[in-house]
Amino acid sequence: MLNLENLTKRYGALTALDGVSLRIETGEFFGLLGPNGAGKSTLMSLIAGLRPADVGTLTLDGVALNSANAAGRLALGLVPQNIALYPELSADQNLRIFGQLYGLRGPLLKERVEEALVAVQLVERRKDQVKNFSGGMQRRLNLAAALLHRPKLLLCDEPTVGVDPQSRNAIFEYLERLNREGLTVIYSTHYMEEATRLCSRIGVIDHGKILATGTLEQLLTRLPFEEEIRFSADEATAPLAAALAALGELATHDGIHRFRPRADYKLSNFYTLTESLGLPARLFTSQRPTLEALFLHLTGRTIRE
Amino acid sequence: MRIILTLLGKDFANLRRNRAAFVLSFIVPMIIIYIVGQVFGLGRSDSGPSGIPLAVVNQSGNAAATKLVAALQAEKSFRVITEFTNPDGTKRPLIEADLRPMIHDRQFSYALVIPADLIAENRFGLHLMVLSDPRNDIESQTVSGLLQKTIFSSAPQLLGQMLQLRAKSYVGAERLDRFNQVIADNAARTFGGDSTEILKKIQQGDFGAMGQGASNAVPGSAQPSGEGLLSKLVKIDSEQVVGKDVKSPTATRIVGGYAVMFLLFALSNASAAFFDERNTGVFQRVLSAPVSRAQLLWSRFIYGVLFGLGQLMALFFAGHLLYGVDVFGHLGNLVLVCCSVAAACTAFGMLLSAITRSPEAARSLATLLVITMSACGGAWFPISFMPHFMQQIAHFTIVYWAIEGFGAVLWAGNSLAQLLPILGVLFGISAAAMALAVWRFNRGNIFG
Numbered sequence: 001m002l003n004l005e006n007l008t009k010r011y012g013a014l015t016a017l018d019g020v021s022l023r024i025e026t027g028e029f030f031g032l033l034g035p036n037g038a039g040k041s042t043l044m045s046l047i048a049g050l051r052p053a054d055v056g057t058l059t060l061d062g063v064a065l066n067s068a069n070a071a072g073r074l075a076l077g078l079v080p081q082n083i084a085l086y087p088e089l090s091a092d093q094n095l096r097i098f099g100q101l102y103g104l105r106g107p108l109l110k111e112r113v114e115e116a117l118v119a120v121q122l123v124e125r126r127k128d129q130v131k132n133f134s135g136g137m138q139r140r141l142n143l144a145a146a147l148l149h150r151p152k153l154l155l156c157d158e159p160t161v162g163v164d165p166q167s168r169n170a171i172f173e174y175l176e177r178l179n180r181e182g183l184t185v186i187y188s189t190h191y192m193e194e195a196t197r198l199c200s201r202i203g204v205i206d207h208g209k210i211l212a213t214g215t216l217e218q219l220l221t222r223l224p225f226e227e228e229i230r231f232s233a234d235e236a237t238a239p240l241a242a243a244l245a246a247l248g249e250l251a252t253h254d255g256i257h258r259f260r261p262r263a264d265y266k267l268s269n270f271y272t273l274t275e276s277l278g279l280p281a282r283l284f285t286s287q288r289p290t291l292e293a294l295f296l297h298l299t300g301r302t303i304r305e
Numbered sequence: 306m307r308i309i310l311t312l313l314g315k316d317f318a319n320l321r322r323n324r325a326a327f328v329l330s331f332i333v334p335m336i337i338i339y340i341v342g343q344v345f346g347l348g349r350s351d352s353g354p355s356g357i358p359l360a361v362v363n364q365s366g367n368a369a370a371t372k373l374v375a376a377l378q379a380e381k382s383f384r385v386i387t388e389f390t391n392p393d394g395t396k397r398p399l400i401e402a403d404l405r406p407m408i409h410d411r412q413f414s415y416a417l418v419i420p421a422d423l424i425a426e427n428r429f430g431l432h433l434m435v436l437s438d439p440r441n442d443i444e445s446q447t448v449s450g451l452l453q454k455t456i457f458s459s460a461p462q463l464l465g466q467m468l469q470l471r472a473k474s475y476v477g478a479e480r481l482d483r484f485n486q487v488i489a490d491n492a493a494r495t496f497g498g499d500s501t502e503i504l505k506k507i508q509q510g511d512f513g514a515m516g517q518g519a520s521n522a523v524p525g526s527a528q529p530s531g532e533g534l535l536s537k538l539v540k541i542d543s544e545q546v547v548g549k550d551v552k553s554p555t556a557t558r559i560v561g562g563y564a565v566m567f568l569l570f571a572l573s574n575a576s577a578a579f580f581d582e583r584n585t586g587v588f589q590r591v592l593s594a595p596v597s598r599a600q601l602l603w604s605r606f607i608y609g610v611l612f613g614l615g616q617l618m619a620l621f622f623a624g625h626l627l628y629g630v631d632v633f634g635h636l637g638n639l640v641l642v643c644c645s646v647a648a649a650c651t652a653f654g655m656l657l658s659a660i661t662r663s664p665e666a667a668r669s670l671a672t673l674l675v676i677t678m679s680a681c682g683g684a685w686f687p688i689s690f691m692p693h694f695m696q697q698i699a700h701f702t703i704v705y706w707a708i709e710g711f712g713a714v715l716w717a718g719n720s721l722a723q724l725l726p727i728l729g730v731l732f733g734i735s736a737a738a739m740a741l742a743v744w745r746f747n748r749g750n751i752f753g
Contacts, residue, residue: 048593078593080586087585101594146592155593174466 001026001184002047002153007056009042009208010188019122020056024201026152029179031199032188033291034233039208040188041081044157048078049185060068060153074102074107077151079159083138084145091122091141094130095148102149108230111149116144119174136167147178154178156187172198192291195238204298211298216291223289223297224249227267229259231284238283244270253302260293307494325665333673340680343692354447354689356696358413359383362399368509369466373419376455382689383451386413404436408546409717411709414438415448424466431539438547440716442558444687456539469508490628548716556628561711562684564620565704566675568613568650573671575609576654577664602743606651613647614640635714638724645731649703652738659745678702706730 002024009017017039024030045051046058048201057063065072085094095113120140128136141157150268156175160168166267175198179185185195189195195202196216203213212219226273231237233255241257244250247270248261261270296302320326363374378385388396389403404416418434435452439445473481489504551557582588591601608624621639624630632639654671661667679685681695682704699705710727713719 045589048589050589050592073593073595076593078590080589082586084583084586084590086587098590098594101591101596103595 001061002186003057003059004043004047005057007043007046007053007058007219009046009051009054016054016208017046017192020205020208020210022203022210022213024184027179027182029175029185029187029198029200031195031202032186032205033190033195033202034188034205035217038190038205040052040205041157042208043205044078044186044188046156047153048076048155052261074149075152077146077149077154079143079146079154079156080169081157081159083130083142085130085138085142088129090127090129091117091133092126094141096143098145099148104149112148112150116148119147120144121170134144134164134167136164136170138176139163139167140171143174151183153184156185158188158190159261160189160191163225183266192295195291199200204291204295206295212294218296219291220289223294224260224263226263227261228287228289228293229261229267229270230283230287231257231259233257237279237283240274240279243273243277251296258293323665325663325669328669329672333669333676336673336677337680339493339602339689340677340695341648343695346485354444354451354687355693356384357382357415357444357448357689358386359452360399360404360407360413361449361485362404362416362423363387363419364401365419366421366658367423367466370419370423373456376458377452380451380455387631398618405546408436408438411438414440414444415452417452424470432542433539434544435544436544436546438717439545439554440548440712441683441687442555444689447687447689453541455543465507466509473686502712504641551716553624553629556624557715558620558629559710560624560628560630561708561715562679562682563706564617564711565646565650565707566679566684567620567631568616568647569653569678569703570671572609572613572650572654573615573657576610576658576667576671576730577667579605579655579658580664580667598747599743602655602746605738606648606655608649609651609654610644613650614643617643617647630715632715635718638714638719638721639711641721641728642707642714642724642731645728645735646703646710647706647736649707649731649738652735652742653703654739656745659691659742678704681705684710703731703734706734 002022004020004022007017007020008015009045020039020043032043035041046053047065049069049072049201052066060075063069063072065076086097089097095116096109099109099112114123117126120143122137122141122144124282125133125137130141133141139159139162143156146154154175160171163171171193175185175187185198187194187198199216201213201215202219204211204219212222231240233252235240237257241250241252244257244259247265248259251258251260259270261267267286274281274284292302322490330633359377363370367538374385374387377383389399389407390396401418404418408415408416414437418436420432420434423431423433433456435449437448438446443497469481469485471482476484485504486500489500489507492503494497494502513749538658548554548557588601592598593617618640619631621632621643625632643685653674657671657674658667661670681688681691681699682702683699684704688699688705691699708725710724713727717723
């Protein structure tokens with residue numbers, strides 16, 4: 001339903017988006033995973049019609065999305081990265097204002113505001129100024145303000161930055177419920193765990209380019225290993241590290257060796273080797289491939305670098 | 306000690322990086338010092354007021370009256386106007402009937418009439434007339450002092466002529482001529498010189514040093530005895546052409562200038578709030594709804610105008626309650642002028658946020674410009690006290706036109722038709738500033 005073709009956006013000499021093409025189906029929970037500065041927010045702002053693309057097309061259900069298309073905008077809800085609310089006003093006033101901007105009036109507006117406050121558990125604080133809310137409460141209201149007009153597509157631009165675990169969980173559950181009810185969600189994040197938990201499909205973005213898309217399983221199959229073994233990089237493990245270099249991929253980061261054996265290498269052989277070197281099994285942890293490993297594999301750097 | 310040095314270093318590093326603090330701490334005070342210094346003549350060879358328009362109608366054919374006009378023309382504080390320009394561009398000498406309408410039209414605020422009967426045989430002393438619009442109290446007092454000084458320096462000769470005339474009427478021309486001849490001969494014998502020339506000067510009333518004391522007098526200084534005498538001998542009739550019915554002149558004069566200055570500060574702060582909305586993503590959220598940039602900007606503009614109107618009217622009502630400024634007598638026109646001033650100030654604030662990159666930069670630039678405009682525009686001092694180039698700058702400031710507008714309504718009680726030029730300028734400023742602001746907003750990064 002949302003189709004992006006060859007989207008390119010430049011800011012002077014900087015190419016923020018470089019020929020991005022994506023197709024996101026109705027009802028998907030699509031994760032946009034990339035580090036800060038990868039182009040996630042730019043892509044979100046193009047979809048939201050805040051900026052025009054220099055090159056490329058963007059359609060929702062076959063209709064071009066741009067700043068002139070008011071109907072297209074009614075189909076979208078944007079949850080900006082920051083708390084995009086009026087801090088001096090109450091939760092109730094904020095929701096009414098944003099509801100009115102989307103054309104809601106009278107009893108319908110009242111009903112939607114009520115629903116939103118219930119959904120984000122802020123009914124009892126509805127008359128309080130937003131500036132007096134906790135970070136988590138502000139985040140929840142930030143999300144609710146984007147849903148009043150019941151959009152078909154929700155754009156969440158890193159909506160849980162700085163949120164306590166409890167509120168984060170509440171936001172996740174709310175989003176998952178909305179998605180189950182049919183809302184399409186595009187969720188940008190640099191947290192692997194969020195993408196892993198929430199997204200039915202993930203696009204990995206870096207330097208303005210989509211590097212890979214697919215379900216979590218599909219993406220992880222792109223890794224040339226099925227298991228990753230981690231152990232400390234110290235004097236005791238140095239002989240092991242030297243021996244492993246020929247048996248797979250060995251990377252060292254922050255004092256940790258990560259050994260990714262070749263596909264034909266059996267893990268039983270690894271433990272035989274460690275025993276022969278007198279290294280106890282407790283020194284080693286084995287992990288299934290992760291998005292972090294995928295990102296490292298695709299870009300040569302970790303997502304938080 | 307090392308810790309103190311480290312913390313000191315941190316403070317100076319912060320100051321170096323904080324341009325807004327730098328501008329507010331150093332540049333703004335320097336500009337104010339410069340402006341005030343210029344007003345008080347520091348570092349200026351031409352200190353004091355200059356170029357105050359003064360119309361002069363000389364109905365007397367007397368040579369000394371012509372000298373008085375020449376003395377006024379030589380006074381750099383005045384720009385003497387003696388001609389009336391017809392609609393077809395031709396010129397003719399000003400007549401007294403021209404003066405009042407021209408004062409009402411703000412072509413000048415002061416006029417001197419030297420009547421045909423400046424010196425009369427049947428009256429002792431000189432008779433002059435000054436017409437004025439004392440809208441600006443400081444300027445008005447200064448003009449009054451300068452006029453007296455110039456008139457008194459020419460008065461001795463005029464008084465001499467008057468004495469000659471009176472003497473002629475009492476003793477007859479023949480006996481007076483003989484008397485003058487004796488005086489001239491004695492003066493020539495005693496002090497040297499040509500007795501014929503001395504006689505001629507006596508007949509013209511020129512008694513030399515008689516008026517010297519008055520010519521050196523300055524406004525506000527203790528009056529020499531000669532000037533005290535002259536002030537009794539020179540009768541200057543004053544007529545206030547504009548504003549004579551104003552109930553509270555002093556408060557009415559100053560309320561407009563301060564009102565617009567506070568409005569500019571308020572709206573400049575409001576313009577900095579633009580950045581808060583950008584930084585928090587509120588603009589993004591609003592613009593992702595079916596809301597255009599134009600709607601967002603116009604809503605801001607309308608809010609600014611309504612806020613400004615509210616603030617200005619509140620200040621004028623306070624002026625009414627506290628000092629008796631007549632607000633209700635001109636309510637309709639006052640609201641119109643307030644709207645035009647608020648529109649210009651709002652557009653100014655929006656332009657500031659359009660051309661700056663951060664709220665700190667917007668606030669510091671606003672402080673700099675508001676203070677400069679207030680000082681140059683006449684909110685603090687009469688603009689005639691400033692150097693010529695600053696007087697020219699004044700005409701490009703919102704403050705100047707706002708003061709003109711408020712003065713036109715509250716002081717002069719102008720009609721709507723008379724207000725149109727000022728309203729046109731103020732709305733013109735707002736249109737130009739808004740056009741620039743919208744252009745910059747659409748090209749800048751304020752919308753995220």
